[in-house]
Amino acid sequence: MSRLFPFHGGLKTVRHKTESNQQAIRPAPVPRRLVVPLRQHIGAIAKPLVQPGDRVLKGQMIGQAEGYISAAVHAPTSGVVTALDQRPVPHPSGLADWCVTVESDGEERWVERKPVDYHRLHPSELRNLLRNAGVVGLGGAAFPSAVKLNLSGHCDRLETLILNGAECEPWITCDDRLMRERAAGIVAGLHIIAHLLEPREVLIGIEDDKPEAIAAMTAACAGTGYQVRVVPTRYPSGSVKQLVKLLTGRETPVDGLPVDVGVQCFNVATAHTIHRAVDYGEPVISRVVTVTGQVRQPGNVEALLGTPFVELVELCGGYQDGVERLIMGGPMMGFALHGDEVPVTKATNCILAASAEQLTPDRPVMPCIRCGACVDVCPANLLPQQLYWHARAKEFDKAQDYHLFSCIECGCCSYVCPSRIPLVQYYRYAKNEIWAQEKEKQKAELARQRHQARLERLEREKQEREAKLRQKAPPRSEPAVAKPTLETAVARAKTSPAPTLETTAETVNRDG
Ligand code: SF4
Ligand code: SF4
Structure with missing residues (x-):
């Protein structure tokens, strides 16, 4: 076993993995109505490309990335756009955000999908493809991956590329199931990431409470040179800076990024979506979500983005008695929701229906x-x-x-x-x-x-007006001068200040 570099602090938490990791990932049915937020990522909200009444195909871009840090958004199924308005989204504030509502036609008709040979693309074309496919970090942060795949301005050569399969939150198992069931697809995505970043080494960090995932990923990495590293089950080993320290011994500077110490890190589910986007031409329109806690059949479901949480809870047998709070994410880093009608987004890794005992006891502060x-x-x-x-x-x-x-x-x-x-x-x-x-x-x-x-602007306009007025005025040509006679010259000479006789004569001569 290669050397590990323990990070300071952290906890041994009570694990609740087996509640949801025993069954295979189930596909969730297509809901009648999907509410797709235009902001499912860190950065600028996507610009809507559709209006109510438009027909859309599955995978059609309905929101375009705006600005450098942004990602596109796509129709999760075919149907009709029925609204473009603000709706409740899963966010700690409980505030609404801009969403596109799609009524499904039940036909699941895809837009044309174009797989590409990424070896033939320029790196910037490949990054742009991923941006337009809406690829963001699926570990919960939802940071646009195309940005992380561009090293310019950070470092010349990446030392270590880390694939994060640690999944340290006590209840979440979606990455565990994904690694067990789709290891080949994850490694195919890792090839694409490595192609772009050209790291000296590739490490895959997985906590030791996931033996099946470790076995599946080790088998899928055979012959690639990628190294699966088993890390102790200690919260928060799945947090990026802690995993970087654990695997490489490098300390990410305070207020800095792992790339500052020559390391870049991607979640296993993100690698899988990169594989689907490049090798199948499929944008990000679904994700695996752990539904657990006080539900009758906890498990992992593959849900279309925009599916209401309540439909996934029903798919998992509905609520049991004693649900105190609905949490998106885990109990440690997640946040309480204001209702269960909010839609699944790219950041939704877990829906936890928590009882009072599962939460930190409400004792006086x-x-x-x-x-x-x-x-x-x-x-x-x-x-x-x-x-x-x-x-x-x-x-x-x-x-x-x-x-x-x-x-x-x-x-x-x-x-x-x-x-x-x-x-x-x-x-x-x-x-x-x-x-x-x-x-x-x-x-x-x-x-x-x-x-x-x-x-x-006002000053500029004033000057322009004055310039125009000057242009409109009659040209300042020499006034027509009547041919002076000797009398007028003498008369002018009388009123002029002390001209000399010579100058008067000269004037007369010249004009005359
Ligand atoms: S929540 Fe912040 S301050 Fe508290 S232990 Fe975690 S990193 Fe430290
Ligand atoms: S009592 Fe004070 S010092 Fe002790 S853990 Fe709480 S905040 Fe920290």
Whole structure:
């Protein structure tokens, strides 16, 4: 076994994998209505390409990537667009966002799919293909993959490419099942990633509680030179910076990215979608979702994006008694939902119907006793209690001095805090406040620039008007001069200031 480099902190959590990882992935039926958010990724919202009344084919682009950090969105099935409006989406805020609603015609008619030989494409063409196929990180972050596949400006040569199969959240098993069942497709996607990034080595990190996935991936990697590395089951080993440290020993700088230390990391499900996009010409229109907790038949389902959560819960036998909260993601890093009508998006790796016992007990919050337990478990090497003090006191500058934005919101500190302080909530609040203040600053700056631009425009228009007026005025030619007579010359000479006799004579001579 190759050497591992343990990261600081982390936890042994109670595992709930076997509840959902015992059966094969089930395809979810096509719902009658799909609500497809135009923002399913980090970055700019996709620009809608359809209007209500339009007919669409399965896989047809309905939202175009806008800007560098963005990704396209596609119709998950064939049918008719019935709405383009704001609808509730799975987000901690519970706010609505722009969505395209597609009524299925039940025919599942595909748009023309064009597989490509990626060896024949220029790297920028291949990245553009993935952008237009809507490929984003499916581990939960939903960052556009085309951006991560472009190293320019970061490093000349990638040392290590990591494929993340760690899946450390206690309840989630979608990557586990995917590796067991579709290892060949994942490795085919990995070939494409490696073709673009040309790393010196390729490592695949999988936690030791997934022996079947380890076996399947090891078999699929035979003869490729890719190395499957088994890592201890310790939360949050699936978090990118922690996995990079664990496998390579390299520390990603605070406020930096793994690529800054020559490493790039992709989730196994992302590799699989890259394979489907390139080798089959299929955009991202579905994903595997773990449905678990207080449902009668927990498991993993392959759902079309836009499928309402409630339909997946029903597919898994419906709710059991005692559901306290519906969570998207795991109990550690996920967030509570405001309802179960929201649609599956590219970031939906798990729907957890949690009972009160499965959540952190709701005990009264006590004052911080400065025990330091949160410092011991923080995998980002932060001082969580200091962050808490400053976030609570709204001292956001000081919170940033303590690297608030390096907090990965893993929840380890809240989990161990004997005073039951909901520390992560304070960090999220502080981050949101800072972002809001930044936005206000940007708005004020934009308003100032607009005002300045207006003043400059008014001045420019004024000058243009004056120039036009000058052009319209009669040309300033020499006035017609009557031929002077000797009398008029004498008369002018009388009124002119002290001309000399010589000059008067000269004038007369010249004019005459
Ligand atoms: S674990 Fe809780 S009580 Fe202990 S130092 Fe951290 S915030 Fe304070
Ligand atoms: S939530 Fe943030 S501060 Fe708390 S342990 Fe995780 S990284 Fe550290």
